[in-house]
Amino acid sequence: MNQPARPEDVRISDADRQAVADRLRTAHDEGFIDLSEFDERVAEVWRMRTRGELGRVTRDLPAPRRQRRDGLVFADSAGGVTMKVLAIIWMCLTAVSVSAWGILALTVDVTYPWFLWVAAPPAAVLLTLYVSGIGRPRRGDR
Template structure:
């Protein structure tokens, strides 16, 4: 019977190696390792075969901090992603409604803006969520 492979013994891909090399570059850029040590470690990374090997080469480095990359309108957070998706859906719905209204208005002369009944209620909900802070990027720091 085959025993399961320990997590440290699982083979790594080139993408895994590149990720660790990027982490080492960040450690060098932040002054944790000098250029010679960076070169040595990166060369070693490309010879490694398992997850345990990769752990060994970064063991003495501080854990990388996740850098938020907030956009000008939506935050880099689950709430920001949700608001972005909902806003895109709302824009598509509104575009379809306005297009339909434009076709009807152009062909029948009926100019009542019925598309507002479709666009305004969900737009008001999105605006309320956004004004209350859901999905907005942090300002100032």
């Protein structure tokens, strides 16, 4: 009867190898390993077959820092989620107002930009909250 493979004996995929190569690139970018060591380790990663082997190549590196997400505007916190929801509501309200103004401007020749009275005050409030730090990511998160 075959016994299940130990976790360290499980084969790895190219995606697993690429994830470790990316971690090594980050370690190089942060100055933990030099370029020649980076090259050696990456070449070794692409020769490896199992998770146990893969773990060896990063064992002496510190845990990776939380990576910045591209386009991170709001923090991953309750305040960030609240600001994101409020911003989405504001964008929807503004889109409806501008659309209504556009339809009126085309049909009854209304040119006064009344939609600004709908859009600008909430935008000022959202900007004030954001500038004061509510929902904004900390410097280390960006």
